[in-house]
Amino acid sequence: MPADSAVLDVVVTDPIISRFAERLQAGAPRHRWRFLADAPPEVRSHALAGADVVVCARMDAKEAAACNARLVQVTGAGLDRVSVAALRPAVAVANTFHHERPIAEHVLMSILALTRRFPAVSGELRAGVWRTIATDDAVPLHRTLDSMTLGVVGFGGIGRETARLAAALGMDVVAVRNRPEAPLSMGALPRWVGGVGDLPRLLAESDVVVVTVPLNDATEGLIGPAEFAAMRQDAVLVNVARGPVVDQAALYRALVDKQIGGAAIDVWWGAPEAGRTPPADFPFSELPNVVLTPHYSGHARSTFELRADDIAGNVNRVAAGQPVRNQVR
Template identity: 30%
Template sequence: MMTIAISNKISDEERTFYEESFKDIAQYHFLNGLPANEQEEKLSLCNLLISRNPTVEMPGLSAKAFKNISFVQLLSAGFDHLDFSKFPSTCVVAGNMGAYANSMAEHGTGMILALAKELLNHHHEMQDGIFNQFNSQSQSIFNKTIGIIGFGGIGQKIAKIFQEGFDCKVYAVNTSGVTDKKVDWIGTLQNIDHLLKESDFIVITIPLTAQTENLIGDRELSLVKDDAILINLARGQIINEKALFEKLSTTETFKVGIDAWWTEPFFVKEFSMNYPFLKMKNVLGSPHNSAMVSGMLLESSKLGVSNVLKYIKTGKAERILDLSDHKTFY
């Protein structure tokens, strides 16, 4: 019987879920809240690890504690902030991509609608006593083109919303340049210029890697329509901060929704910007909370645990990460 370490902080509801899921299937240890020496002792007895953020949850543990871990199930979708150096080289690591697709698709859609309809700016005008009914035209959503950079679970959900709700065309970019989903055009990062030129709305949901760092810079932004709306749900570092500020400053009709920032408390213990994005009328910001809806932590655990159970029963799992050229950004 395999032994599982669960290092993420859990609620009573999540604890019950884990206990019911692994009953008669595996032994398990909850590591959160234990002193480092107890964490190390229990982890060294385990074959599998379930973790939301192993770098933060087990900071004082030596590589020796991980020696028997053969499979790691992350509960987070992103993994650019994680250090895998303590894991054995033969260890298989699975991500949790798709766990937050519904909530993040809702958030991205909400940002596009709010920016297209100038909702925040009109609200602030009315706070100042300005009731501008007839000289406040907004941007239509119907029959436009939405470009999705990173056509995974989140991007596919957004595509469906805009196809079925607003009769939009969908242009997409993924790693292979092919998909079995309904799209009007799909390519790879090598073809991204076509997506940038043709799209009225652009949503970034691609992972941050050495390849996608500063993916969107001066040249790429020069290709984007002057009245386009750009939404970043992924990581701040995918867009060059200076280039974005200059585009926004020189093109007032260009609008941006930023959920993922360059310097965030989760990663480096502070929130800061090099440019005053939140003072700009063509920017809408949110505190990287696109995934944070009620019950989401339990739901993400359910997807992760289903993958663990598949691994225990078959020796195979889904969403395996390729860490051969992994780069840690924080």
């Protein structure tokens, strides 16, 4: 960073990225870093109002309206927990990524767990039941990944990386996205890419449907009763997007009625609380054909180390009067 760059007041309210305080400070050492994830609300609100840069995962409308920062740096990709519309027009907003590979690996793990019935088989063996094709003719044989079609709903960074890894293991890949005509990277070339109107075709062709779209007005409830009816009876759904992208009542009914083969749920419908963990209105945890994880698919160490580097770099850019990277507003 140039020696004549400004020294900035940087307030960090995200508890997860705060674990990487040393890396943040090493990347932008001349600045005043304040880590306030555990501070009382009044202390945090006062600090946000006076900060040059705010590093956060969440910001409500009241905090956003009082924010005078030059940059609000979101610590992940999604903006749905930050009241961007309430920020003053002069406040820039940037995000960061680096979760694509960990989430893609999680998707592949989930596919194998579901298609090889890990939840049910593990439960049987823990209960003292040894049940295989050698002991029970009703036990199905495994399928290998190279015999399956993966349908990717949304083809941003996560969708592309999932497609790349799946194709490397022999899966046939198809995809839908908002702009099907946009260029494709050479590492992720599905057999076909369609628009949102091609979703029924994708659902009908796919053995696995992975949902990776952002949550907004257009995608809330995108996968509902009609979509489950369009899926193959033995197909599985993997949701690594946001919970409300999938209609939870329709998903539960599709699983109970064996309308689909199974589901992997990493994202939920609200926050966990007593009596509602996992956070859903239906008892998904009682079903044998689901893989349940606590929104952790992207939680690799590399994700947060690289995000910390991005954040420190943007702090330095603000101080030097340079454009920030990954600016979304």
